[in-house]
Amino acid sequence: MKNSDVCIIELKGLTKTFDDQQVLKGIDLKIYENEFLTLLGPSGCGKTTTLRIIAGFEEPDMGEVLFNGVEISAVPPYKREVNTVFQKYALFPHLDVFDNIAFGLNLKKMPQDVIEQKVKKMLSLVGLSGYENRDVISLSGGQQQRIAIARALVNEPKVLLLDEPLGALDARLRKEMQSELKKIQQEVGITFIYVTHDQEEALSMSDTVVVMKDGEIQQIGTPIDIYNEPENRFVASFIGESNIIEGNMLDDCLVKFDGFEFECVDKGFKPNEEVEVVLRPEDIDIIAKDFKKKTKIHGKVESVVFKGVHYEIMVATENRTYKIHTTDYFAPDLEVGLSFGPEDIHVMYTMGWTA
Template sequence: MENASIIQFVNVTKTFADDTIVLDNVSFEIERGKFYTLLGPSGCGKTTILRLIAGFIEPTSGEVYFDGKKINHLPANKRQVNTVFQDYALFPHLNVFENVAFGLRIKREKKSVIEAKVKEALSFVNLSGYENREISEMSGGQRQRVAIARAIVNEPKVILLDEPLSALDLKLRTQMQYELRELQRRLGITFIFVTHDQEEALAMSDEIFVINKGKIQQSGTPIDIYDEPINRFVADFIGESNIVKGKMIEDYLVEFAGKRFTCVDGGITPNEPVEIVIRPEDLEITKKGAGKLEVTVHSKLFRGVHYEMTCRDVEGNDWLVHTTRKVDVGDMIGLDFEPEAIHVMRFDESEEDFDRRMEQYTEEEANG
């Protein structure tokens, strides 16, 4: 029986010649057949992880495993992975067929095998009939499909995608997000996608690794990452957030903006200073005096599907609100929200610290 894990990083650190630490003691597992996204700002280490998996570089310390075997020093051409690069890296002097067939010719496959596999790969990416088309005659989206066909034709166990949508316009980029996700489902193989675009990550992924300064800040499903951010960086990087300082009075009771509110969080030391996250779409506008908070509208922008407003409460906290209701700048209004909308974070807590804390809290509750 195959192990569910196909890639493992165990305490992997990568430093460059100037002693810059790019990855700092990183450990994680990648399961087969899922769509993973490495998400983070430029220079956070996400592309370095991709290059370590591909075999373009080696770790300074730690171990990288593929199918249970250590591959730290295994050459790139011996690994069962293929990479789709940001610029696609297609050969301009070769037509579509020859670009896709390139890897098979290197392996000295039979002509009949090459023709069958290239035809199948092009069919997968909806480019049947484009075999003789020159690369210079292809659109950006078509070139991306050629690059993907070239990657899948060698039947890898993992496909690595290094920001392959960044050069496309917004409409085409959105279309290709759907196509890539559907392609991964049809192929049933592992995709590892690198991006700094959080909306892209949320839309496409089974699992997301949020990375900053060489460390994985949080990993989980898009819903987990969005609804339950571990710390300020994740909350701020994934979507738009209202983050204010507060105090955890006791389990399920928190204080912020000068008031106390029922929440759904526990396991934090009583009276500990904390940070509170409420998403803009979870704030409901009410009449003045009818909500949990009173605020003054400071600015308003029309975003097409909703208005985006910035408001300020009497304690000086700024609140971003997404609403379809019309109010005017200068109006005093109420803001209402459910206990489930309040997410409580400890200052700078790591995912490991959070897991340990919740495990201990669960044990204490079970033991009474």
């Protein structure tokens, strides 16, 4: 889903240590033109530090930052062709909306009529036309956010960096801003690098998702890849919900877990290699009639929780309790069987060795 094959930013072997704590342990990443790339991970995974290195607020201990092929890790932030939207907006309280947005243009000594025109255009892009003379402190969180985006974009950066920009907004506004951000990105046609810990945000907006943990990249891929083909237990459990089961790969397309052999679609493992199997809760079907003939795994409904669109049903089996999402209701204590197809089984390498 990349819009372009031209690499605009390349990170090579970035490491960074703060107070004896290594927050980045060698980040390698290629970021392409017009791409909406999200750095996703729990707090402390190094995603914000990576962003701050690209912006120029931090210098890496080791490694390179290439911008259009030129090493820039020692270039100060004010000379870089990137702009940042800060987590808490960081609008200048002593300036009104117009002067906030015009801040970068004024520094470039552009003629006043050009500045006025550009600021007007930006305000209409973020849907706040007519707000020029407002005091920024009087604006709501969502409006401040839009001004912050306008203030960054008006400088026509090659890359826009966004550091958890929606974190301080309420759930509804966040949804609204998500689709708006995506729309703005397509309209201006530049690269967005977006940092968040919210997996739903990452999946719904991004072209590419980079999952990080403890200063290392876990997986790079499209949202669909990341969700359907997680590379390890961490990615599988961090993005969406999942049943993770230890098993053995008997042969190509044949995996064994919980005492049964299952057909699957994964290949390329060593014979009898220990693996972990992901079963997404929505991919498992519960069968109540004749289940002993139709299914291998049998169990008893342990609990049923209504979640709105679906029920979350826990089924206790001999070896483990499965989490299942279904729109059908099954009463507690009912004996049932669990069914899933080969394409619902996703086999991953085990993670044990990383520690």
